[in-house]
Amino acid sequence: MSTLQKSSLDFAKEQDQKDKLAAYRDKFHIPKDSNGKDWIYMCGNSLGLQPKTTQQYIQQELKDWAHFGVEGHFEAKNPWMPYHEFLTDSMAKIMGAKPIEVVIMNTLTTNLHLLMVSFYQPTAKKYKIVIESDAFPSDRYAVESQLHFHGFDPKDGLIEWKPREGEELLRMEDLETILDEQGDEIALLLIGGLNYYTGQYLDLKQIAGLGHAKNCMVGIDLAHGAGNIMPDLHDSGVDFAAWCTYKYLNSGPGSLGGLFVHEKHAYNKDLKRFAGWWSHNKDTRFNMRQEFDVMPGAEGFQLSNPPILSMAAIKASLDIFEEVGMSNLREKSKALTGYFEYLINEIDTDRIRIITPSNPEERGCQLSIQVKHADKSLHQKLTDHHIITDWREPDVIRCAPVPLYNTFEDVYRMTEILKTLL
Known part of the structure; x- marks a missing residue:
C-alpha cells in the first residue's frame, strides 16, 4: 500500500470495513451538532461516551425501588445487597x-x-x-x-x-x-x-x-x-x-x-x-x-x-x-492509534509533535500532541469544528481514539482538519 493510498479517506474507510469491532460504535450515544452530524469525539480519556443500554440498566433499579422499596435489597431483579x-x-x-x-x-x-x-x-x-x-x-x-x-x-x-x-x-x-x-x-x-x-x-x-x-x-x-x-x-x-x-x-x-x-x-x-x-x-x-x-x-x-x-x-x-474482550480492544487500539500517529507525522509542520512513546507497548490509545508557542487557540479551533479533544497546560492537546467507538475515518477526518488549521 503506497503512502498516498494510506493517507487517503478510501484507506480509512477500508480499515473500518475490515474492523470486527465496528458494530460496537452503534452501542454508544455519539454527540452531534445542530445538523445531526456526529462530532469527532476523542476525549474518552477524560469522559467516556454513554452506552445506549445505560438508561435501561438504571431504569431497572428505579423500577425495582419503586416496586419493592427496601425489599429491593433482596427482591430486585439484581438484588442490591x-x-x-x-x-x-x-x-x-x-x-x-x-x-x-x-x-x-x-x-x-x-x-x-x-x-x-x-x-x-x-x-x-x-x-x-x-x-x-x-x-x-x-x-x-x-x-x-x-x-x-x-x-x-x-x-x-x-x-x-x-x-x-x-x-x-x-x-x-x-x-x-x-x-x-x-x-x-x-x-x-x-x-x-x-x-x-x-x-x-x-x-x-x-x-x-x-x-x-x-x-x-x-x-x-x-x-x-x-x-x-x-x-x-x-x-x-x-x-x-x-x-x-x-x-x-x-x-x-x-x-x-x-x-x-x-x-x-x-x-x-x-x-x-x-x-x-x-x-x-x-x-x-x-x-x-x-x-x-x-x-x-x-x-x-x-x-x-x-x-x-x-x-x-x-x-x-x-x-x-x-462481550468484546480486552485482547480484541487492544488489538484494534494498536492499529487505530498507530494509524493516527502515522497521519499526524505526515503533516508537514514544525508547530506540533507527538510526545507519547512510539512503541505501542508503552502507550494506550492516547496521543499527546505538543504545540509550539501554545496559547490554546489550536485546541479551541478544533473544538469549533466539533472535534472534542482535551487541553492540558502548558502545551498539550490530548487525543484518544477509543477502540470501542472511534473509527479510522474519525482519525482521518480529524487529521485533515488539523492540517488545514495548521
Missing part, C-alpha cells in the same frame, strides 16, 4: 486480577487514601514517598496530605521521579537510581501507571520489582489505564492499585472507582485500615453486636453499602467489555 459482586469478575478480567483482588467502591482519590492507610506505614527513618514529577494533581495532593498527616514535611518527604533535561518521558533507570540512593528512606512508591500528560505506559512489573527490592510498598494509579491497556495487575506484583470508571470504562461523570489489593495481602487481618460495616464479614454483617471481622481481599476495604444507580451504569459498560 450483593450488587457490587455483579461487577467483580468483569472488572478483574479488565485489570488482569483475581476476583478476590478487586472491588468497585468510592471514588479514586478516596480509595488512594484508604489504601495508603494500609500500605503507607512510615517510620522515623523510612517515610519518603516517590511519585512521578508530572503526576496528576490529585495524586500529588493526596500524597502531600498523607505526609502532613504523619508529621512529615512534603518538601523533604516527597521524591519526584523526573524526565531528564530536554525530555518528556520517564526512564526506568532513573527510578532505579533514586531507589539505590534513597531506598532506605523510601516507604512507598505511588506511580501513575499511564501518565495523564504524556500517555506513557510504564512497566508495572519492573516498578514493583525495583520497589520491593528496597522493602518499599508499591501502589499504582490507573485512572488512565483501566479499560485502555492490559495492566496484568496480579502478575505485576504491585501491592495495590486504584482507578476511576468514567474514562475508558464509560460509567458516567463522577462515577465510582475501583481498587486492587494483591492476593498476598488478602488474608492479613492485622493490616491497618479504616473500616466500615461493608468490610465486615457479610455472613454476620447484620448481627449488629458482633466484633469486627474483616472480609478477606479487596472487599475488606469497603466502608458503606454501594450506590446502586451508579453501579448500574458501570454494569452497563462492563457487560460490553465482557
Whole structure:
C-alpha cells in the first residue's frame, strides 16, 4: 500500500470495513451538532461516551425501588445487597486480577487514601514517598496530605521521579537510581501507571520489582489505564492499585472507582485500615453486636453499602467489555492509534509533535500532541469544528481514539482538519 493510498479517506474507510469491532460504535450515544452530524469525539480519556443500554440498566433499579422499596435489597431483579459482586469478575478480567483482588467502591482519590492507610506505614527513618514529577494533581495532593498527616514535611518527604533535561518521558533507570540512593528512606512508591500528560505506559512489573527490592510498598494509579491497556495487575506484583470508571470504562461523570489489593495481602487481618460495616464479614454483617471481622481481599476495604444507580451504569459498560474482550480492544487500539500517529507525522509542520512513546507497548490509545508557542487557540479551533479533544497546560492537546467507538475515518477526518488549521 503506497503512502498516498494510506493517507487517503478510501484507506480509512477500508480499515473500518475490515474492523470486527465496528458494530460496537452503534452501542454508544455519539454527540452531534445542530445538523445531526456526529462530532469527532476523542476525549474518552477524560469522559467516556454513554452506552445506549445505560438508561435501561438504571431504569431497572428505579423500577425495582419503586416496586419493592427496601425489599429491593433482596427482591430486585439484581438484588442490591450483593450488587457490587455483579461487577467483580468483569472488572478483574479488565485489570488482569483475581476476583478476590478487586472491588468497585468510592471514588479514586478516596480509595488512594484508604489504601495508603494500609500500605503507607512510615517510620522515623523510612517515610519518603516517590511519585512521578508530572503526576496528576490529585495524586500529588493526596500524597502531600498523607505526609502532613504523619508529621512529615512534603518538601523533604516527597521524591519526584523526573524526565531528564530536554525530555518528556520517564526512564526506568532513573527510578532505579533514586531507589539505590534513597531506598532506605523510601516507604512507598505511588506511580501513575499511564501518565495523564504524556500517555506513557510504564512497566508495572519492573516498578514493583525495583520497589520491593528496597522493602518499599508499591501502589499504582490507573485512572488512565483501566479499560485502555492490559495492566496484568496480579502478575505485576504491585501491592495495590486504584482507578476511576468514567474514562475508558464509560460509567458516567463522577462515577465510582475501583481498587486492587494483591492476593498476598488478602488474608492479613492485622493490616491497618479504616473500616466500615461493608468490610465486615457479610455472613454476620447484620448481627449488629458482633466484633469486627474483616472480609478477606479487596472487599475488606469497603466502608458503606454501594450506590446502586451508579453501579448500574458501570454494569452497563462492563457487560460490553465482557462481550468484546480486552485482547480484541487492544488489538484494534494498536492499529487505530498507530494509524493516527502515522497521519499526524505526515503533516508537514514544525508547530506540533507527538510526545507519547512510539512503541505501542508503552502507550494506550492516547496521543499527546505538543504545540509550539501554545496559547490554546489550536485546541479551541478544533473544538469549533466539533472535534472534542482535551487541553492540558502548558502545551498539550490530548487525543484518544477509543477502540470501542472511534473509527479510522474519525482519525482521518480529524487529521485533515488539523492540517488545514495548521
